[in-house]
Amino acid sequence: MEAFESCPGITDFEHERRRKREKYLMNSKTIVAIVVGVIFFATLAAITMTSGRNEFENPTAVASEDALVEQPAKTEPADDLVAAEPVIEPLVCLDCHRSPNIETNEGIISSQSFCYDCHKEKTCVRKSGTKEISLQVVQQDFIKQQPLHQYIACIHCHKDVSQSPHKSLANAQCRECHSVHGEKLAHDPHLRVACQACHFESKAVALNPETGAVSLANIDKKGNAISLSSHAMADMTDETSCEKCHFSKNPVGAPTSVLPSKGFICIMCHSAPLAMGHPIFGVAFLIFLMGVFATLYFWYQGKVCGEEKSIHKKIGLSSETIWSIIFSKQFFGLLKVFVLDIILQRRLLQESVQRWFMHALIFTSIFLRLVLGLFTSVGFFFNPESDMMLALIDKNYAFTAFANDLLGLFIIIGIFWAVVQRYIIKPAHVKTEIQDNLALVIIGLLVFIGFLLEAARIASTGIPADMTSSAFIGAPLAAILGVMGLDWSAVYPYLWYAHGFMAALLIAYLPFGKMRHVFNTPMTYFIEKVAGVKRGERV
Amino acid sequence: MQTGSVNKQQRFTIRLIGPILMAGFLCLSAAGGSPAWGTAASAPQSSWFVDMNQFSASAHGTLKCEDCHGPMIDKEKKSHPDEKSPIYLKQDPKRTFDYGMCGKCHKKTYERYLKGEHAKALEKEKKTGEISKTGFAPTCGDCHSSHFTKSHVSRVETGKAMTESCGTCHPDQRNSYLANYHGKAGVNLEHDKAAYCTDCHGAHDSMSLKDTPQTLTTCKRCHPDATENFADIIIHDSALNADKKSESKQSGLSKVHFLGFLSYIFIVLVLVLFYSHSFLVMLRKIHEKLRK
Amino acid sequence: METTQRSTKTYQRFSVLHRLLHIIIIVNFTLLAITGFLLRFSCWDWVGSIVALMGGASTAGNLHRFSAAFLYLGILIHICWLFYYKIALKGRWFGPDSLAPKPKDFNDLYHNLRYVFGKGKPPMFDRFSYLQKVDYWAVMLGMQSMGITGLFMWFPEYFSTIVPGYWINIANHFHFHEAVLAVMYIGIVHMSDTHFLPEVFPIEKSIFNGKISEERFKQEHPEEWKRLNPAQE
Numbered sequence A: 001m002e003a004f005e006s007c008p009g010i011t012d013f014e015h016e017r018r019r020k021r022e023k024y025l026m027n028s029k030t031i032v033a034i035v036v037g038v039i040f041f042a043t044l045a046a047i048t049m050t051s052g053r054n055e056f057e058n059p060t061a062v063a064s065e066d067a068l069v070e071q072p073a074k075t076e077p078a079d080d081l082v083a084a085e086p087v088i089e090p091l092v093c094l095d096c097h098r099s100p101n102i103e104t105n106e107g108i109i110s111s112q113s114f115c116y117d118c119h120k121e122k123t124c125v126r127k128s129g130t131k132e133i134s135l136q137v138v139q140q141d142f143i144k145q146q147p148l149h150q151y152i153a154c155i156h157c158h159k160d161v162s163q164s165p166h167k168s169l170a171n172a173q174c175r176e177c178h179s180v181h182g183e184k185l186a187h188d189p190h191l192r193v194a195c196q197a198c199h200f201e202s203k204a205v206a207l208n209p210e211t212g213a214v215s216l217a218n219i220d221k222k223g224n225a226i227s228l229s230s231h232a233m234a235d236m237t238d239e240t241s242c243e244k245c246h247f248s249k250n251p252v253g254a255p256t257s258v259l260p261s262k263g264f265i266c267i268m269c270h271s272a273p274l275a276m277g278h279p280i281f282g283v284a285f286l287i288f289l290m291g292v293f294a295t296l297y298f299w300y301q302g303k304v305c306g307e308e309k310s311i312h313k314k315i316g317l318s319s320e321t322i323w324s325i326i327f328s329k330q331f332f333g334l335l336k337v338f339v340l341d342i343i344l345q346r347r348l349l350q351e352s353v354q355r356w357f358m359h360a361l362i363f364t365s366i367f368l369r370l371v372l373g374l375f376t377s378v379g380f381f382f383n384p385e386s387d388m389m390l391a392l393i394d395k396n397y398a399f400t401a402f403a404n405d406l407l408g409l410f411i412i413i414g415i416f417w418a419v420v421q422r423y424i425i426k427p428a429h430v431k432t433e434i435q436d437n438l439a440l441v442i443i444g445l446l447v448f449i450g451f452l453l454e455a456a457r458i459a460s461t462g463i464p465a466d467m468t469s470s471a472f473i474g475a476p477l478a479a480i481l482g483v484m485g486l487d488w489s490a491v492y493p494y495l496w497y498a499h500g501f502m503a504a505l506l507i508a509y510l511p512f513g514k515m516r517h518v519f520n521t522p523m524t525y526f527i528e529k530v531a532g533v534k535r536g537e538r539v
Numbered sequence B: 001m002q003t004g005s006v007n008k009q010q011r012f013t014i015r016l017i018g019p020i021l022m023a024g025f026l027c028l029s030a031a032g033g034s035p036a037w038g039t040a041a042s043a044p045q046s047s048w049f050v051d052m053n054q055f056s057a058s059a060h061g062t063l064k065c066e067d068c069h070g071p072m073i074d075k076e077k078k079s080h081p082d083e084k085s086p087i088y089l090k091q092d093p094k095r096t097f098d099y100g101m102c103g104k105c106h107k108k109t110y111e112r113y114l115k116g117e118h119a120k121a122l123e124k125e126k127k128t129g130e131i132s133k134t135g136f137a138p139t140c141g142d143c144h145s146s147h148f149t150k151s152h153v154s155r156v157e158t159g160k161a162m163t164e165s166c167g168t169c170h171p172d173q174r175n176s177y178l179a180n181y182h183g184k185a186g187v188n189l190e191h192d193k194a195a196y197c198t199d200c201h202g203a204h205d206s207m208s209l210k211d212t213p214q215t216l217t218t219c220k221r222c223h224p225d226a227t228e229n230f231a232d233i234i235i236h237d238s239a240l241n242a243d244k245k246s247e248s249k250q251s252g253l254s255k256v257h258f259l260g261f262l263s264y265i266f267i268v269l270v271l272v273l274f275y276s277h278s279f280l281v282m283l284r285k286i287h288e289k290l291r292k
Numbered sequence C: 001m002e003t004t005q006r007s008t009k010t011y012q013r014f015s016v017l018h019r020l021l022h023i024i025i026i027v028n029f030t031l032l033a034i035t036g037f038l039l040r041f042s043c044w045d046w047v048g049s050i051v052a053l054m055g056g057a058s059t060a061g062n063l064h065r066f067s068a069a070f071l072y073l074g075i076l077i078h079i080c081w082l083f084y085y086k087i088a089l090k091g092r093w094f095g096p097d098s099l100a101p102k103p104k105d106f107n108d109l110y111h112n113l114r115y116v117f118g119k120g121k122p123p124m125f126d127r128f129s130y131l132q133k134v135d136y137w138a139v140m141l142g143m144q145s146m147g148i149t150g151l152f153m154w155f156p157e158y159f160s161t162i163v164p165g166y167w168i169n170i171a172n173h174f175h176f177h178e179a180v181l182a183v184m185y186i187g188i189v190h191m192s193d194t195h196f197l198p199e200v201f202p203i204e205k206s207i208f209n210g211k212i213s214e215e216r217f218k219q220e221h222p223e224e225w226k227r228l229n230p231a232q233e
Helices: A002-005 A013-027 A032-049 A061-062 A066-070 A077-082 A093-097 A105-119 A139-145 A187-190 A195-199 A241-244 A264-270 A279-299 A309-324 A328-343 A344-350 A355-382 A387-393 A396-424 A434-461 A474-484 A487-507 A514-531 B004-033 B052-056 B063-067 B100-105 B107-115 B117-128 B155-171 B171-179 B181-188 B199-201 B213-221 B228-232 B247-291 C018-038 C046-052 C056-087 C103-114 C130-154 C155-160 C168-197 C214-220 C220-227
Strands: A125-128 A131-134 A204-210 A214-217 C001-004 C009-012 C211-212
Touching: A066 A093, A093 B063, A105 A195, A139 B181, A187 A387, A187 A434, A195 A214, A195 A241, A204 A309, A264 A279, A264 A355, A264 A487, A264 C056, A279 A514, A309 A328, A309 B213, A328 A344, A328 A514, A355 A387, A355 A396, A355 B228, A355 B247, A387 A396, A387 C211, A396 A434, A434 A474, A434 A487, A434 A514, B100 B107, B155 B171, B155 B199, B171 B181, B199 B213, B213 B228, B228 B247, B228 C155, B247 C103, B247 C168, C009 C214, C018 C046, C018 C056, C018 C168, C046 C056, C056 C130, C130 C155, C130 C168, C155 C168, C214 C220
Parallel strands: none
Antiparallel strands: A125 A131, A204 A214, C001 C009, C009 C211
8 A cells, every 4th residue: 555655646536535535524524414514425426416516527627627636645534444455555546446335325426426426428439430429328317217216326227237348248137126027917928028119218129039039129120229228117007119020021020919918717728817808708708707697597496495575585595505514514515525526526436437537538637737737827826026026937947847737738638539439430329409519619719719729829939949839739840830931929819819719609608508417417426415315316 | 544543644635735836936947047137236246346354354465456456647647437448448457457466465376376377368369368268367357356355364265255256257167066066065065174266276377177198197196095096086977068078078078978977867767667657556445445 | 364354255366475565666766756857847846945954955966876775675576576486385477466568458448448439348357467467567667767867977087988978968858757657647547547536535444454355356357356266156
């Protein structure tokens, strides 16, 4: 340090800094005053543009104060500023290079002023060929654009910029404070889209072919470099902002039209939000409810506990019965029926191994997808930050992709088997009616279009092959679709609506045709259990 | 047997299915690795800002900035930072810092480094200007954080840390080491008798160990009875970067992988066959029982 | 051979030695699997703490080697018994009581598959069904190969003087793959055969008490029953 002190070429700005410190000490003798002064200085430097004298970039101003250079600067009381450090000498390096504690307001202000020192200037540019791209960030503008983010440090989001070479590789991060949107606002392909791509005003977006990630582009469509230094946010309530990606022949492989979110009825097979999604799902659910009511109405035409006329009394009596059964020992009997006869399909296994197998392929797969979907939806609702939930809502994640494809495949095999049974083998117990055909066609088409949809998603979004390898049906199918040379991002919306329509049809059809057995059969088992009807005595 | 016992049996089966599914899920999620979307960016390795809490607790905590960095004005009276400089804000300090400074105190170490492969690569890089596939040739700062590295760290801690720091440029070697017994015992299970990177490749010598006698010498540190063949055991048993291995190891490796692949196919086939057999027998037997 | 227990008749199926060997296999196999997989999957965080509880990697490793030696001792005793069976008991290595594979086993497999697909009656098993023979040979042959590959990794210095060094790597692959096979085979196939099938649920006790009831004897090993009681059929 001695060498440093005696060095004749001591930098101008250092002297200026010392002079300033001494000035403060002359004005105020107490530590409190020093702290207030520092805050005042930092605030002044940070918030008002006028007093932001930049030691680094204003050599002329310093030069005019050359007289101060020779001013003795020994035993600075300013050491109090760094009194917490064990070092006796004034560590001038640390005036700038001390890591600011960006958890505190003081640290935030000083670290912000560090950045603004350069970035407030118009001359703060990046060279791209001959063009100069502005990197200027004016504090007043930033406050206007990001009224809440003004209270956090720049390096809170721009984690990796405070180093040389001075450029960000990871871009600004949002997820330390914000969690990703769930299925409702942004379904899983959007997990690959950087927050800024939607939330910032800049219009150009780009796909990274290596990771399949979508982010804001730093060149526009014509290949000109554009400045991303503006922190202006896009109006997310305006759906046209989605059209930044969702337009015809877009560069990121997004579907060419903005699609609605999944509806709550999709919970049958997918994790789903608590939203209607598309009106057609709502209509389907209404029809479903009407069907349920019609069925209930039909049931209540009969006698209930001797009561024949008043539906009101019938409902009262039956609910009384249900209540008293649920809160009695019989509940465990019902639980047993639920597990053995409904989940494990004991009675079907008693009939025939082959029929059990075929039915289990369809039923168990749908049931497991329902369980997985419910688990994901509820889990994500309560803990959107957990790695497990993020993995489960991401359809490209190895487990999710594998489970979905495997269970889908099982359903298709089951349907195929049923078709073969019904039309080729034709055993005695199978009586084919139009209802059976309808049920098979709806579920078969639903799953088949689902697979097509998955393949089209993989083909159009350009996700690298190693990320989708677990989707052992979707990925090869996507390769086949890719060969066909269609613009799958344009076809995707049609497929989506077809899949959604089939799902709506299935839900609407549940209480009417063959699919009514989903409710009727378990109900019958429960009633038999309660009434003590022995097997084989059924009417 | 009565139906009661069948129910009991099936209930037991159900209790079993849950944990099996759970275990399968865990296995899959562990095998699948971390999700692909961007996780929150971590703080940069080297930063303009020095965390003084960490620095003062580090091995160099008693040094002053100027001891290593020199005064922040050079002979031409240029101040710091120098905006006019062509490398202003552009060059990684690890590439520009004069690590001869480290040699002031760590003389022997620095000399060994100068003899090793890393220094040779650095020389080549300076001459040709080409950066190798693994990245820049490492200087001191690429492996050691001069600001934050603590002193007198235990063998296990050092070993774990070096696995990570070597692994930043040699990720395949890191992974294959961790798949090997040495890595599993030494890093994962913290068994300090197992070899870490520098135990074989030398501290700061950074030997490539392509040469069999040289390899054997390193093996003999822990396996004194080792003979020439012993040096042919492949520690970094991975097809990636196999072209850098000696020829005998390359041919050995291809055989290892071929036979390993065969045995993998074998167990998958056997399991598929026997699992489906057991499942079908089980279904049929339960069916029969239910019909009684 | 016959003993009466209460009212139901039971028959001796396994001698004390075999029951003891089975227990030796259970204990050591479990220990081997646990310690082995703890090393193999040590990349998972929680494994480290479990190994630390066991006393660190060296203790776990020693336990693995000890169990391996103990288990192989059992195998050796069994091999000695085989000679005793041949010489002193005048047993036949390929007779109906033995575990040697026979053409009948393939016939049984065929009939059992027919039965499984609902096309016939279950086959008439002799003293050991084909799946029980597979169980036996899986352990018997598996232990040899696990033993050899294990020794390769235990004494690499010695074995590398005999074979090229990369054989140690091959041994490593085989050892792991076969361990997975063994655990997954025992865990599902053997367990379903001896615990979950309706006729044995919850546990097949004959390997522990050596006895089998007459009813099940007739049902599961009809061929042997016929052989032992020709008059009754």
